[in-house]
Amino acid sequence: MAKLPKPEELSKIDYSLPETGWMDTPVVIKEGMFCHGSKPKSLEIVGFPNPRDWRPMDADWKLPENWKQILLEGIAERLEKYRSFRLFMDICVRCGACADKCHFFIGTGDPKNMPVLRAELIRSVYRREFTVAGKILGKMAGARELTLDVLKEWWYYFFQCTECRRCSVFCPYGIDQAEITMIGRELLNLLGLNIEWIAGPVSNCYMKGNHLGLEPHTIVGNLEYMLDDIETVTGKRIKPTFNRKGAEILFVTPSGDLFADPGTYTAMGYLMLFEELGLDYTWSTYASEGGNFGFFTSNEMAKRLNSKIYAEAKRLGVKWILGGECGHMWRVLSQYMDTWNGPADFLEVPKSPITGTVFENAKSMKMVHVAEFTADLIKNNKLKLDPKRNDHLTVTWHDSCNVARGMGMLEEPRYVLRNVVNNFVEMPEDTIREKTFCCGSGTGLNASEDMDLRMKGGYPRANAVKYVADHHGVNMLGNVCAIDRASLKALMDYWVPGVGVCGLHELVANALIMTGEKERTTDLRGEPLPSASAKEEKAS
Amino acid sequence: MNALLSLIVVLVLAAIPYALAGGDSARYVFGVVIPYAAFIMFVVGMIYRMLKWASSPVPFRIPTTTGQQKSLPWIKDSKIENPSNGFWAIVRMAIEVLFFRSLFRNLKTQTYEGSRLAYGEAKWLWAAGLAFHYSFAIILFRHLRFFIEKVPAVVQAADMLDSFLQIGAPLLYMTDVVLLAAVTYLFIRRVGIPQVRYISLMADYFPLFLILGIGLTGVLMRYFTKTDIVSVKVLAMGLISLHPTAPAATLSPLFFMHLFLLSALFAYFPLSKLVHMGGVFLSPTRNLANTSRTKRHINPWNYPVHVHTYQEYEEEFRDKMKGAGLPVEKE
Numbered sequence: 001m002a003k004l005p006k007p008e009e010l011s012k013i014d015y016s017l018p019e020t021g022w023m024d025t026p027v028v029i030k031e032g033m034f035c036h037g038s039k040p041k042s043l044e045i046v047g048f049p050n051p052r053d054w055r056p057m058d059a060d061w062k063l064p065e066n067w068k069q070i071l072l073e074g075i076a077e078r079l080e081k082y083r084s085f086r087l088f089m090d091i092c093v094r095c096g097a098c099a100d101k102c103h104f105f106i107g108t109g110d111p112k113n114m115p116v117l118r119a120e121l122i123r124s125v126y127r128r129e130f131t132v133a134g135k136i137l138g139k140m141a142g143a144r145e146l147t148l149d150v151l152k153e154w155w156y157y158f159f160q161c162t163e164c165r166r167c168s169v170f171c172p173y174g175i176d177q178a179e180i181t182m183i184g185r186e187l188l189n190l191l192g193l194n195i196e197w198i199a200g201p202v203s204n205c206y207m208k209g210n211h212l213g214l215e216p217h218t219i220v221g222n223l224e225y226m227l228d229d230i231e232t233v234t235g236k237r238i239k240p241t242f243n244r245k246g247a248e249i250l251f252v253t254p255s256g257d258l259f260a261d262p263g264t265y266t267a268m269g270y271l272m273l274f275e276e277l278g279l280d281y282t283w284s285t286y287a288s289e290g291g292n293f294g295f296f297t298s299n300e301m302a303k304r305l306n307s308k309i310y311a312e313a314k315r316l317g318v319k320w321i322l323g324g325e326c327g328h329m330w331r332v333l334s335q336y337m338d339t340w341n342g343p344a345d346f347l348e349v350p351k352s353p354i355t356g357t358v359f360e361n362a363k364s365m366k367m368v369h370v371a372e373f374t375a376d377l378i379k380n381n382k383l384k385l386d387p388k389r390n391d392h393l394t395v396t397w398h399d400s401c402n403v404a405r406g407m408g409m410l411e412e413p414r415y416v417l418r419n420v421v422n423n424f425v426e427m428p429e430d431t432i433r434e435k436t437f438c439c440g441s442g443t444g445l446n447a448s449e450d451m452d453l454r455m456k457g458g459y460p461r462a463n464a465v466k467y468v469a470d471h472h473g474v475n476m477l478g479n480v481c482a483i484d485r486a487s488l489k490a491l492m493d494y495w496v497p498g499v500g501v502c503g504l505h506e507l508v509a510n511a512l513i514m515t516g517e518k519e520r521t522t523d524l525r526g527e528p529l530p531s532a533s534a535k536e537e538k539a540s
Numbered sequence: 541m542n543a544l545l546s547l548i549v550v551l552v553l554a555a556i557p558y559a560l561a562g563g564d565s566a567r568y569v570f571g572v573v574i575p576y577a578a579f580i581m582f583v584v585g586m587i588y589r590m591l592k593w594a595s596s597p598v599p600f601r602i603p604t605t606t607g608q609q610k611s612l613p614w615i616k617d618s619k620i621e622n623p624s625n626g627f628w629a630i631v632r633m634a635i636e637v638l639f640f641r642s643l644f645r646n647l648k649t650q651t652y653e654g655s656r657l658a659y660g661e662a663k664w665l666w667a668a669g670l671a672f673h674y675s676f677a678i679i680l681f682r683h684l685r686f687f688i689e690k691v692p693a694v695v696q697a698a699d700m701l702d703s704f705l706q707i708g709a710p711l712l713y714m715t716d717v718v719l720l721a722a723v724t725y726l727f728i729r730r731v732g733i734p735q736v737r738y739i740s741l742m743a744d745y746f747p748l749f750l751i752l753g754i755g756l757t758g759v760l761m762r763y764f765t766k767t768d769i770v771s772v773k774v775l776a777m778g779l780i781s782l783h784p785t786a787p788a789a790t791l792s793p794l795f796f797m798h799l800f801l802l803s804a805l806f807a808y809f810p811l812s813k814l815v816h817m818g819g820v821f822l823s824p825t826r827n828l829a830n831t832s833r834t835k836r837h838i839n840p841w842n843y844p845v846h847v848h849t850y851q852e853y854e855e856e857f858r859d860k861m862k863g864a865g866l867p868v869e870k871e
Contacts, residue, residue: 011655017738047846081841083596084824090589091819094744096736097642097665100649106657117739133811140545142741168604172636172643172669173816174825176604206848207856216857217864242866285857285866286850299599300845307847315850335602338836361611365833372611379614406602408609408622408830415615430647430659434606434621460649463657 004032004451007495011459015109022117023124023144027153029056032452034159035445038199043192045203046301050192056155061148067191068146072129074187075122079130084179089126091173092116098167098177103438104160107456115167115177118157122184125150155193158184160453162442163296163328164401169434181443186298194297198444201293205305210255210289216242219285222258226268233526235518238275240283243316247282248353250313253324253370254291254482257503263485265524266325266503270370273505276514277354277382281322287312290329291482295336296444303340306332309367310341320350321367325503327400327481328442330369334407338365355380369403371480371504375412378419384513387422389523391530393476393500394423395507396468398461398488399436400481410434413480413504420511425472431464441487454487455494462495469496476500478507543731546745550753553804557796564786570796571775571787578803585810590818599839601832603629604825622830629829636826640670665729672722675715676751678702679758682713686776708763716759723752743813750805757798767792 004010018025040051052062064070079086099105099114111117120142127134127143134143144150163178188194201211208215214222220242231237241247253270257263274281287308294301313321323333338344347366350359357376359368377383397417403409410433417424431437440457468474477488477499488501510523522528561570607618623629635641648662681698685691703711727748731737761767771788772795778785809815821827831837854861854868861868 013651013655015735017734022738080596081599083593083598083822084602086596087593087819087822087824090593091813091816091823093813093816094736094739094741095643095665095669096733096739097646099735099739101647106649111735111738114735114739120739131811140742142743165604168825169606170642170645170647172640173820174604174636174642174823176602176825179602179825207853209853215860216866217860220864220866243861244867285861286853304845304847307845308850311847311850335832336600338832339600339839340842342836357612359611360834361609362833364836367833375615376612379612405604405606408605408607408618409611410608411615412611428659435645435647460657466656 004455004494007455010452010455013107013109013456013459017111022111022120023139026149027112027156029152029156030452031057033450034156034453035195035197035447035450038192038194038196042196042199042203043194046206046304048192048194048199048297048301049190052192054192061152061191061193063151063191067151070190071146071151071187074190075126075129078183078186079126082179082183084176085183088119088175088180089123089130092119092123092175094120095172097170097172098175101167101170102161102177103164103166103440103460104162104453104457107440107459108160108453112153112157113160115161115175118161119175119177119180121150121153121157122180151191151193154184155188158188159195159445160457162401162438162440162445162457164438164442165405166401166435166438169405182295182299185296189297195444195447197447198293198296201444202297202301202305205289205293208288209284209286209308210258211291211293212255212259214255214258214288216285219258219283219288222264223267223271223283226264226271229524229526230268230272233520233522233524234272234514236275236514236516238271240271240274241281242283242285244282245316247280247316248319249279249281250287250309250316250318250321251281251283251324252287252290252309252321254326254329255289256291256482256486257324258288260486261525262489262500262502262506263482265506265509266485268524269503269505269507269509270324272509272512272514273374273383276512277377280353282316282318284312284316290324290326290333292329292332293444295328295332302332302336306337307341309333309337310344313344313366314346319348320362321347322350322370322373323367324370325480325482325505327402327483329402329482330409331402331406333365333367337367352376354382369409369412369480371409371412371416374505374508375415378416383508385420385508385511386513387420387511388531389510389520389529390421390507391423392523392527393421393507394425394472394474395421395476395478395502396425396427396465396472396474397432398427398439398465398477398479398481398484399432400479400484401436401438401442403480404434404436409480413478416504416508417478420507425468425474427464427468431460437461437464439481439484439487439491441491442483446483446487451490455491458487458491459495461488462491465492465499466496469499474499476502478502478504480504542740542742543727543745546742546749549746550749550801553750554753554757554797554801557800558793561793561796564789567787567789567791567796570800571791572779572784574803575779575799576784578806582806582809586815586818589810589815590822593819593822597840598824598828599841601828601830601837602824603828603830605830609830624831624834625829629827633821633827637820640666642826643669664725668722668725668729671718672726675719675722678715679713679719682715686773687780689777710762712763716755716762720752720755720759723748723755727752747805747808747812747814750801750808753801754798754805757794757801761792761794761798765792765794767795
């Protein structure tokens, strides 16, 4: 693996353009900018095509003989299936408004990372094969032949897009590069051109119920560790249930939160909150993944993985489903789940058993985001909170791309945040809400071998954090996304050392005064609470 | 290179009627046959494109949400930026189409102190785009005076408003100036910004030059040369009533140039990126309400898929589940 350059070097972004036009500039696959190719086993488990060992740096990608035909037929099929795809192939005027909106372009300076050009990579082939002008006029009409080089270029650049939709916010026609990347990746998948960091989690999730491949006893075990920690902090022993039939609510969250910090602190937050509420809920080991890496391979795979959530809700006979903090998970749940695997007519319209609030906004798909749930609790004064316990933190809020631009959940987490912390500072307005910047590691790009790419792609986000860290002393970056929690930590350590990363419910749980708890001296991370340390100082 | 080629193509196009529209029959071809053909290509082509797009379904409800969702009653939702029903989606579309809402958001990403990033206002593209489209629309509308025997009051009003500055004789239309200025700006921007130049195809320069050509020939006819307006109107009335008359010999070559370039634009329209005019209305990230959680969106090609069932899962992990104290269906 190439060594990651120092921040001073990586931040020298070269925006100069190649001498040659983009069609005549062949792709150069660079170390640190891509993820390992998928392993045959990962593809075999879910029945994906062309399982084999292959390496992106090798000249021979071991493609099937008729790879070109497969791709062209694949494009034709998708033009028939998706209006978005057909339309977005035709109506771009190349105004360039999207260009400097992409975090990968801003961070790498590579012109092929401008959303418009990333789309042209596939549009050029579409013109050549599917339009009259392209067939006759060729290059003059912006058309080009589908060659092996072009294919490699697709692979390289469709895995340098995190489907964050920021470009689509600025496009006068709403052209969404996420849509094009999704279809591009689906096409690549027809040839087995996947990356292991996605294919592995997909096969894990299919067989074991979650991306990390945590088996049922491991999930229980991991939660036990958290329960120990909670007991240490609060003096309370919590006993959550798993796979319990007859519970009122099924709780589904990304498995990342059961695995590594800082996600585990968020999971501890859920456990403590639900305990305090006396919520009649259950975890599931079968539907133990809220996220959906299948979404980064193909529509069909995403549907296959997603099916478990409704299936498990039905098997357990719950009334509705509560979902944890995650980004792309909520794009999938919000815009796809009901269409794929609904109607969920065996469930009831979600109703908070604590406040009686009926979540009309989820009346068909029957799933509520935990930030919506908690905001309602706080609004109805159902929680005793002591935000002073978070006084050692000055928090800024990272809107996760998918909940911002694929759902619009902007105020709920902020409302919760304002009630559980005293020090909350927004980043500059062009970098938050619908204009939020991606962490640079979404859509399954949060591997370790593509650190260059991740640090470059995350640079705009880090830069905005640095601004509030420098000007307002921000030392904590809050968010509602498991990939953020896993990847922003590395991003902060690299660009803005000293800023931590946390989920919303970690902060909630810190502030939450639980019935019968002992006097807390530390937060969930075992750091001394500000009030406790003040007392200590007085005593000494 | 792409720009130069496009310019040459437009110049050649402009030269064709100039060179050929001499005789009676040639005038008939350029004045009647080609405009009809171009108009038919435009209408049939656009209908074909729209039907083609519409024939592909919208399998998923994928609006790009650019504001607060409608969730809890005490949280104010952003009705236009995140429409919660069809009415607000129509409002969102109207603002998009009439005022270029998304482009209005445009920002310029800048670096300072070496590598720090900042985001500045960048409204020129929006302003020029809007100016261009509206002036083009008004100019087209003004031309109705050639196609309707008794010019309707509303067309006359547009005419008067457009020339209210009362400069020169014949009176200067503001839209003429704005159109030429806006197209020129769009061209300069395209060649001036390195990244935009890098992505520009011939298909991006060609329509700019074509429209510039149409505008310039129009301006020349109105302000700088004499044009036989009466004969133009006779020709236009003939065309619109489907009883075309032979174009008068008094019509200038400049007029045929203007008409031919316009015909070229109409014919080219459905084959080009200009189809965004119709396409924008079908854009699923803009024209859908964000209702996927309240009302099930149907995918017409949704099909059953292989899933890994709970039973299969329990089959594999039963012992481990029992060992961890988890309930199982089959002992």
